[in-house]
Amino acid sequence: MTRQLTSRLPATRDGGPAGNPAPVRRKRWSARSRRDFFVFLALALPNILLISVFTYMPLINNVYYSTLNWTLGSANATVVGLENYVTFFTSRDASKVLGTTAVFTVATMGGSMLLGLLLALALNSKVRGTTFARSAVFAPYVLSGVGVGLVWLFIFDPGYGVLSWILRGLGQQSPQWINDPQLSLVMVIIVYVWKNLGYCAVVYLAGLQSLPQDVMEAASLDGANGFKRFMGISLPLLSPTTFFLLITTMISSLQAFDLIRIMTPLGSGTSTLIYEAYLQAFGAYNRAGYSAAISVVLFAILLVITVLQLRFAERKVHYS
Secondary structure (H helix, E strand, O other): OHHHHHHHOOEOOOOOEOOOOOOOOOOOOOHHHHHHHHHHHHHHHHHHHHHHHHHHHHHHHHHHHOOEEOEOOOOOOEEOOOHHHHHHHHOOOHHHHHHHHHHHHHHHHHHHHHHHHHHHHHHOOOOOOHHHHHHHHHHHHHOOHHHHHHHHHHHHOOOOOHHHHHHHHOOOOOOOOOOOHHHHHHHHHHHHHHHHHHHHHHHHHHHHHOOOHHHHHHHHHOOOOHHHHHHHHHHHHOHHHHHHHHHHHHHHHHOOOHHHHHHOOOOOOOOOHHHHHHHHHHOOOOEHHHHHHHHHHHHHHHHHHHHHHHHOHHHHOOOO
């Protein structure tokens, strides 16, 4: 009976019954597939090698250096394991450095994004001179951080600075921006926000110009004013732009170095993680292993915050 049923099944091309098809053989790579693969290797391999040599290898070496008790310039080093990390987190300056890093990052990130959005709304209007205004706003972002720091240091100097001269003309005394640790941090935050304001404004401006105009016109016909259109339509549709700026500005703020180095060489009140690592390695201590440990801590913080943003913050993003 089984043989009769099997013989009645329609046959496939290879002669077997349709109910039990023969296993599909994988086709070998065609000449075109091999050619595309080699073209991909030719284009991607140089970039992969460069990233491996100049990014991943220094990262691995830095993790190894963080386990050493090594004085910069010395030919000898002692493996101490996690002692550098324990020393950092149990030191008196750890909470101060981490707190300064958090305040600087949040203030510069929030200030740049908020003011950049407001500036983008102003630049999005169709009035004469907006092209020049957009160029002028973006110009500080491409300027050298050293040059910007020197110019603003001259402005904030309490003795002969421009701001001090204006305040003296008004009968007021200039604050000690450089000598006061708290004011030094405020000074650096102001300059950093000013320098990166144009970047956020231009990115937000591109997002505003890509919004669907038919939706905005429909909301306007329904009686929604400008503020309601912005809060209910524009701001949610700008969530991909906001998410992009949230990640890029956070990474940039955590890696800020040039302005801090120029405006506060001793790091009084402005010792962020990256600047503390610089001071420990190239300052009076020459503690290369300890500095490497601080750099690894900074990398871990960057990695964790970025993963959390990708994991949770992206849920609030509307891509359509």
